[in-house]
Amino acid sequence: VQVFPPVNFTLTVSALAQVLLHWKPNPNQEQNNYTIRYDVKILSPVPEEYDTKKTSSTRTAALHNGFSARVRTLLLHNDLQMRSDWVKERLLPPPGAPETSVTNLSCETHISISSTVSLHCTWLPGQGAPEDTEYFLFYRYEAYTEECQDYTKGKWNRNTECRFSVTHIDPEEVDKLIVIHINGSSKYAVIKPFQQLFNQNAIEKVNVPRNVSVFLEQNDLLATWEKPISPLSNRCFEYEFYLFNLKSGNKQILKLSSNDFRLRIDVTSRYAIQIRANHHICCTRGFWSDWTEIIYVGQNNLENPMSWILTVLCVSMCCMFLLVAIIC
Template identity: 80%
Template sequence: MMGVFLILLWIMNMVQPNIFQAEGVQVFPPVNFTLTVSALAEVFLHWKPNPNQEQKNYTIRYDVEIITPVSEEYDTKKTHSFRTAVLHNGFLARIRTLLLFNDLQMKSDWVMGELKPPLGAAETSVTNLSCVTYITIYSTVSLHCAWFPGKRAPEDTKYFLFYRYKTYTEECQDYSKGKWNRNIECRFSRTHIDPEEVDNLIVIHINGSSKYAAIKPFQQLFNQNAIEKVNVPRNVTVFLEQNDLLAKWEKPISSFPEECFEYEFCLCNLKSGSKQILKVSSNDFRLRIDVTCRYSIQIRANHYICCERGFWSDWSEILYVGKH
């Protein structure tokens, strides 16, 4: 029993100095917290340490919480931060000071910051925005986007699309028009999107103008690999070796290596009408078949493992093997 008492007394002596030290310390919230739109769909958060905050031997960090549009929490020792987010519905964040010393952590009150949504009439912004990228034989990236006009957008509404990739921003110059002569599609034959990068964001911003209403802007973020329309596998060859069908091909035009791709192999028995679609993870394939039948073969590709899956490629040209 005496041993337990001595252990408890030792623990109290170890903990008490920290408790007493903490009681005399105040933690003040940061000051001059500002939110600034620094680029399309990018916010610059900036603040300053509270001048009343004691420095001494304390470690000072800051808790940052993004409340909208997407919840996120992180801490930093810096007094600024950049965040990429869609801003057409506004942006709300808060910060507080973290004071760390020994094994204790103290927190200040929160300080709020807000960016109001941009002006614009309800249901005038575009809807159903979709985008796709293509990698050309010259290793450049093209971009194609399409959308529907807002339900309450006046007939004279003109929409204008911009994309941002990293620090580069460009306005569309090549539009397709729909009903009432409004822009509903945009094409960039060449962009600054880097085909060798993995999972970077593409920002799409569409605003508009009308004589009869303020058009509300719209933004959307796309993973660059998730919207890539993968190229078709190249140099596909098929042949028979006794009772086996053998197929070989090369990976699509891409900066990614061979191991980053998966394939679907479509085999159709023209005699029976049966059809198989088989998953393949290599650049060749062997399958036992009925050599008395004639078959059609097509292959398509997608990337995986190395990055986010994109859109499946188109099917390769039809090849035939077997007896007529």
């Protein structure tokens, strides 16, 4: 049996950083008692191979350097598998002068107490971009695309920062992709666009732990706190517990997976304590939260500067009175 390659293979940009691959079965292909599937291989920008029984497929990828793929027919019968030749297509990179696209793109999200998600991105102008270049940022999440309206300008009065105070990013989703697209304009050059994909959890700036409580119980330090504002459950978080002994100068950072803690300490010392959080297990790690405000616990009477000064003054006065009494 001869296996014929698919026909009418096309690549279409269907959204920002999204490509629709579509083909049709070869009309000459014999199908009696055979199962037809298709082997798809993405060649660039990120290699990937998979098979499907459908005649279309959608892939998300950064397209500023183009996209290429190939597809072939798989004919299956019992344990027998036969393959056709490959059919290849490509999307050319969008036009633009070299080194005019942005560099050093960095983005961060934050979940508010009202469960909305903000987005903040920064970048540097391309080294080859003319001084009059203006950049414009768009983000896409699932089917929603939005252009930035809140820019901050850098050197040469060019946009180098963007903020979305509210987005359509769903805080309850896990490891979904956020597409960032930045294009530009200039009177003196065609500015090459740039795209980058971000995992929504990987760029989340985690909120700080809440309601931290620290107290002493005999020779033990006890600490409890609540997880950060997040739709994720308690088990999804890890913590770093910073403990500073003000008497000895000793510092410790302890890694914890629960939101309570007990530690034997030196009760004659005073301690400074801070906690920060990140998520793991349930999703990709994000950016560590800020440290909580410093909490002090314990006594350090031996090193209380005011007490020490008063003690020295009292001893000095007593010695002076004794000396005067002896002389007189």
